[in-house]
Amino acid sequence: MNLKGRHLIDPGDFSLLELESIFRLAEKIIENKDEYSQICKEKILGTLFYEPSTRTRLSFEAAMLRMGGKVLGFSDANVSSAAKGENIADTIRVLSAYADVVVIRHPKEGAPRLASKYSNIPVINGGDGGHQHPTQTLTDLLTIKKLKGSISGNTVGFCGDLKFGRTVHSLIKTLSRYPDNKFILVSPEELRLPDHLRHMLKNIAQVEIIETEDLETVIGSLDILYMTRIQKERFFNEADYVRLKDSYILTRNKLSEAKEDMLVMHPLPRVNEISYDVDEDDRAAYFKQAEFGVYARMALIAAQLGVGNNA
């Protein structure tokens, strides 16, 4: 499996075997951190964040620094040449002279894909509008693999805003490529999964899905519960927001009906969709998930740079 020089714009860019090779490398790194602590010693990660995202940016920076690499970039488009009207094709060609691999976060869908066409170095999509966020998906899959043992054969519940959440869309699409997963989709009517995804799941991937408005009636059957935030800015009016925002809050009480080994996942940051008393429950996996995010990104970067195979 050779991912050297490859871009990652969409999780579909990588085959299941290629994804598997990244997870295997991540697991090797987790088990033997010291061996990998200098594999990127003379490599530079460029971080082009055209919209702010501290969480994603710091996870990438930690990943690169933990491998002995270095980081340069910007975290705010206002401080960039973009403010002078430069297009992303020029920016990436120049950045190719400064760095060895680059992550791009951009408010416009397709910007990282466009950049990859002009880049001499591997491009990672760090999130483009409501479109894709593939390293969050790598993070989620690695978390499932490490904590459930397998990415296949799970009954996975998704709860909250299933209409706008790119994290959910990307994970559902990728999980549907693995065998024997079932999906239970829990959302208010107004925030159901988009039709094109439902159609893809039913007709193309032929995956079993159940849709419901009620978390409590289904929580007992789940192996994994993936919670998401209902963002205020997604609503057209304040009344809808107030009515719905608390409908899908996970509490310790609701959790009492869940399996003993169910995982509670969340891409973070959370606002109030998971009560703080859930944090102490062994099933709460969201902080471990953030940790696995660093390892997933380490493995990805190492694979793209073609380092660490023999470590």
Place this chain on the structure above:
Amino acid sequence: MNLKGRHLIDPGDFSLLELESIFRLAEKIIENKDEYSQICKEKILGTLFYEPSTRTRLSFEAAMLRMGGKVLGFSDANVSSAAKGENIADTIRVLSAYADVVVIRHPKEGAPRLASKYSNIPVINGGDGGHQHPTQTLTDLLTIKKLKGSISGNTVGFCGDLKFGRTVHSLIKTLSRYPDNKFILVSPEELRLPDHLRHMLKNIAQVEIIETEDLETVIGSLDILYMTRIQKERFFNEADYVRLKDSYILTRNKLSEAKEDMLVMHPLPRVNEISYDVDEDDRAAYFKQAEFGVYARMALIAAQLGVGNNA
């Protein structure tokens, strides 16, 4: 003395012996920089600056880089997950996966203390509102120790805004824990030391204090003169500001009455409270103080990480 894993939120968190161990390590680093230049080689400092402070942030970064470590973080809360409504407990738990030690600057009093309760890595308070700024105090004490020989037995004058300046409050409290220091407090009536601190000094620490409005009559008796800025934003009205702002400016002329070996200290940045012609005077210690600040922070971080003891 083992400070590994300890938080530093308030100078009172450390005993005098523990403070002493930090100063001893700082002095060893000063004398033998090369030996310490790689002791943090695979360590990462997280810098969570919820309000901007270039001086403090760069001093911490320099400290970490001078020991071979790495740095990640943000310097502006607007570019952070805080803008999405995340609380600091969640932020610090995630950051614990990214870094090995973290410094937090926050506009709200108590935020770093709260963060430390949820953190898996040592937390340093980099300044919380008008409350504490313990590494400035470490810096000041190390400067006194290096340039006066001892932190005890000095007559220390504090001049300027003694009402609002957290740097002064923190240093006075800590100096009062050392034996035989005397304090001369020079300020306009409106900006005198708060009652609770005066009470603590007189009744609990039983330290001798003299209060005056006139710098010139007391400057001759001082071993150390600690100048502070009178910040415009502290005044309720413009007239008070204009009347008072120049009252406590140190000039070369006033300095002629001072002892030959008196230290002039200042936490910087200064605006006009010390005339520029004082800079050439041997007693001007404020730029050396900034330099000692890097060494104080190096020693603190090394102690918290448990590295460098055998170097």
Place this chain on the structure above:
Amino acid sequence: MNLKGRHLIDPGDFSLLELESIFRLAEKIIENKDEYSQICKEKILGTLFYEPSTRTRLSFEAAMLRMGGKVLGFSDANVSSAAKGENIADTIRVLSAYADVVVIRHPKEGAPRLASKYSNIPVINGGDGGHQHPTQTLTDLLTIKKLKGSISGNTVGFCGDLKFGRTVHSLIKTLSRYPDNKFILVSPEELRLPDHLRHMLKNIAQVEIIETEDLETVIGSLDILYMTRIQKERFFNEADYVRLKDSYILTRNKLSEAKEDMLVMHPLPRVNEISYDVDEDDRAAYFKQAEFGVYARMALIAAQLGVGNNA
């Protein structure tokens, strides 16, 4: 040739022999990157950007990181002590305790020169207002040397805004110090080279210059065509901007009249002054120029730090 400890505020600060020594070092680095990859291992570059400039900042950061060094600083004056009213003399004296070499970008002409008077470490001018940008000039000269073989004996066309562009002024002045260069200045009447520069070229440097409004009639005689952007903010009224902005756009069609080995240079970012179809032409040198910019800065920093001579 010993540039250790020297400031670079204006290209005229360095003799031709000193410039030559930097280009020689840059060429050695290009030919043997690995040998130079750790020469700044324990050195820190401070980046004081009082106005944003991603391109310049990242080029400096890449230069320092590619030599194993480290970087600290700020990219926005609002996040700096300057916002508290500190003057640059104090800032640089403190920064001298944090870093080993510093680059300053400042909106006011003369600020880097002033800073250099108070600095204990070498200062590089990263651009001061409309005044100087000497590392862009180093970049341009290195590009010419590498791609044309010599900095002397070329017919160099400058096209676009020759009135306000500091990049052009700085390069013209420096090229006029080398023998046998001729200049062809192509601009609208309103944006001609300032009188003082024309006077210097004709009377002091005794360089041959031709001025024209029409690129197409002269392009065939050029060895180098240096394109610049006509910045909207330079115009007093919108009508002038709209009328002139497209007058000096380089297209593939215009290029057909040029010599086979003419170089097209541009300091970047471009907006639309060079058509995108020119990018594929072998004469397009502007992305290589950005790459040479990193090597020019590596050589400069190494020379100022006195490292790498024996590598």
